[in-house]
Amino acid sequence: MLLICQIPLALAYLDPGTGSLFLQAIIGGVSAVIGAITLYWQKIKRFFKKEKKVEKLAANEGNYQDDKK
Amino acid sequence: MIRNSGSFRDPSGFVFSEQGKIYRALNDQGLNQYNDLKESGLLAKLHHKKWLVDSTFIDKSQFKLLANETKAVLAHQTIPFISYPFEWPFALLKKATLFYLDISIYALQFNMSLNDASAYNIQFIGAKPIYIDVLSFQKYQKGQYWTGHKQFCEQFLIPLLFKSKLNLSANAIYRGNLEGISREFLIKSLPFFYRFSWPMLMHIYLPEYFQKKYAKKESQLIKKQIKKNQLSKDAYLGMLKGLKRWIEKLSPTKSKHSLWLNYEINNSYDEISKKEKQQFITTFIQSTKPKLLFDLGCNQGQYANVALNADCKMVVGFDNCFDTLDKAVEMSEKKALPFLPLYSDLTNPSPNLGWQEKERDGFHKRVNGNALIALAIIHHLRLSKNIPLAQIVAWLVSIAPYGVIEFVGKKSSVMEKMLSFREDVFSDYNQTNFEKLLKNLATIKNKCILSSDDRTLYWYQRL
Numbered sequence A: 001m002l003l004i005c006q007i008p009l010a011l012a013y014l015d016p017g018t019g020s021l022f023l024q025a026i027i028g029g030v031s032a033v034i035g036a037i038t039l040y041w042q043k044i045k046r047f048f049k050k051e052k053k054v055e056k057l058a059a060n061e062g063n064y065q066d067d068k069k
Numbered sequence B: 001m002i003r004n005s006g007s008f009r010d011p012s013g014f015v016f017s018e019q020g021k022i023y024r025a026l027n028d029q030g031l032n033q034y035n036d037l038k039e040s041g042l043l044a045k046l047h048h049k050k051w052l053v054d055s056t057f058i059d060k061s062q063f064k065l066l067a068n069e070t071k072a073v074l075a076h077q078t079i080p081f082i083s084y085p086f087e088w089p090f091a092l093l094k095k096a097t098l099f100y101l102d103i104s105i106y107a108l109q110f111n112m113s114l115n116d117a118s119a120y121n122i123q124f125i126g127a128k129p130i131y132i133d134v135l136s137f138q139k140y141q142k143g144q145y146w147t148g149h150k151q152f153c154e155q156f157l158i159p160l161l162f163k164s165k166l167n168l169s170a171n172a173i174y175r176g177n178l179e180g181i182s183r184e185f186l187i188k189s190l191p192f193f194y195r196f197s198w199p200m201l202m203h204i205y206l207p208e209y210f211q212k213k214y215a216k217k218e219s220q221l222i223k224k225q226i227k228k229n230q231l232s233k234d235a236y237l238g239m240l241k242g243l244k245r246w247i248e249k250l251s252p253t254k255s256k257h258s259l260w261l262n263y264e265i266n267n268s269y270d271e272i273s274k275k276e277k278q279q280f281i282t283t284f285i286q287s288t289k290p291k292l293l294f295d296l297g298c299n300q301g302q303y304a305n306v307a308l309n310a311d312c313k314m315v316v317g318f319d320n321c322f323d324t325l326d327k328a329v330e331m332s333e334k335k336a337l338p339f340l341p342l343y344s345d346l347t348n349p350s351p352n353l354g355w356q357e358k359e360r361d362g363f364h365k366r367v368n369g370n371a372l373i374a375l376a377i378i379h380h381l382r383l384s385k386n387i388p389l390a391q392i393v394a395w396l397v398s399i400a401p402y403g404v405i406e407f408v409g410k411k412s413s414v415m416e417k418m419l420s421f422r423e424d425v426f427s428d429y430n431q432t433n434f435e436k437l438l439k440n441l442a443t444i445k446n447k448c449i450l451s452s453d454d455r456t457l458y459w460y461q462r463l
Helices: A002-006 A018-068 B028-039 B042-049 B090-109 B149-166 B171-177 B183-189 B192-196 B198-214 B220-228 B233-249 B271-288 B302-310 B322-334 B363-367 B378-383 B389-399 B413-419 B431-441
Strands: B013-018 B021-026 B055-058 B072-076 B112-114 B122-125 B128-131 B137-139 B292-296 B314-319 B339-343 B371-374 B402-408 B442-449 B455-462
Touching: A018 B149, A018 B198, A018 B220, A018 B233, B021 B028, B028 B042, B028 B072, B028 B137, B042 B090, B090 B112, B090 B122, B090 B128, B090 B149, B090 B233, B090 B322, B149 B171, B149 B183, B149 B198, B149 B233, B183 B198, B192 B198, B198 B233, B271 B302, B271 B371, B271 B402, B271 B442, B271 B455, B292 B302, B302 B314, B302 B339, B314 B322, B322 B339, B371 B389, B378 B389, B378 B402, B378 B413, B389 B402, B389 B431, B402 B431, B431 B442, B431 B455
Parallel strands: B292 B314, B292 B371, B314 B339, B371 B402
Antiparallel strands: B013 B021, B021 B072, B055 B072, B112 B137, B122 B128, B402 B455, B442 B455
16 A cells, blocks of 8 residues: 555556565665765765865966966 | 457556557546656657557547546557467567667656556567557656566566576466466576576565565565665666666577477478479469468468568468577568567467456457468378367368468378378378368369479468
8 A cells, every 4th residue: 555655546556566666675775875975975086186186276377487487 | 349358457548449440548547648658758759769559639529438537539550460478489578578678768768657567568560569558658756666677577577587597488387377477486497596696686586585575574664665765767777777788688598409490491392392382372472462461380481471572461470489480580570571470389379368368369369360371280280289180171261261271291201200100090181181171161272283292282262
């Protein structure tokens, strides 16, 4: 009954099978965790990249200043 | 108006026929689903790709017997011959499986999904699959599960695995179960080491384990888990694409000793006889111009090809050798022929099946009323299956009003071989008797004695 509440009406005539749904619930959970980790990992990567970029930019600016001299 | 007896499960509408044309009645829910499909842009794309049967709205007032709940009627393209998954050889089932996955993946691009995974919703025109149920589509809802996964496994994946992993064609088991083959059945047939195969674990072992563990317990935990988690669109797509990659690699384990696989090359008659046979079939087809021809004992489709080159619109072939049928599918696909090779043991053809024995039509109901060719099969029915010749002739003539039957005499090398280790108790099997039996039921329009190997072709017209 719970599944019927969750699944749109047109799907309700088909027995989805507890086994298949539970497997997908796990896949859903795992992929959500992987998704979250990926998201945070990218944020971390972006943070360091940004720092590196700033450093590089600063170095480039330094070079430019040197050239000017 | 004849309501299709297999169309009763769908809460959104039903299929009916009138004067040979196919229609679909839509109720409120069905009309909404159809409009969603149209508005998503998917309907037009699927029609363009010829992946979905054509459908157009038609004035519903012309059908007087429709109930008030019918809000609209669609006229559908007619499929020349309805076949069922348990009649498909491996090559066709694999095509249908990949086609289902392709449609599902494509639909998600339009924010639509398939609400079931019934193999009966796929039909073939030649060896090309087409989806026939417009009400299987509905709006994709964020986080939804793939509810058709279990059905997909039972109706598509598991029969394929039986052939590719165990070299067993599961068509008879499929026919017996109709709704597909259970995971439990496959698991009990598989060696233990398949538990270590990742896709097997994912789609067969784990779901079966969870099913058994939680189905009866009504556990609040599992309900919570299913309710709490969602399947992201990426994960949904990942499942479909992963299955596609896996299934693309599945191939049938070839039988080393298939008797019929090389029949077209290693048969017992010479090139001249082959040409005579081809000419006879060509003349028969050009004179009768059948829209649909049934080739009983079609082998790899050599004579189906001859018939199509003459003037035949479509050929449906039947054979009981799976390896040969896979070759026939390959040929049909390669040459893009309207030739559909199907599995059937003619002495045990598909009966009417399913709910009230009306859900799926049997062989005779679907085959009746067209032309046939039955080349070199009656000696097998007589000698291998012990069917009296009178019954064989009556059966063939009852199936098709006109056709070609090849009679293979006892002096033929193949008959000599068949009779070499057994007593000849088939006194009714002789050419004189065959002609007499045929003449009782039909006119012999033409006859050709082949130059070699004691074979004669008969073109008959039912009385």
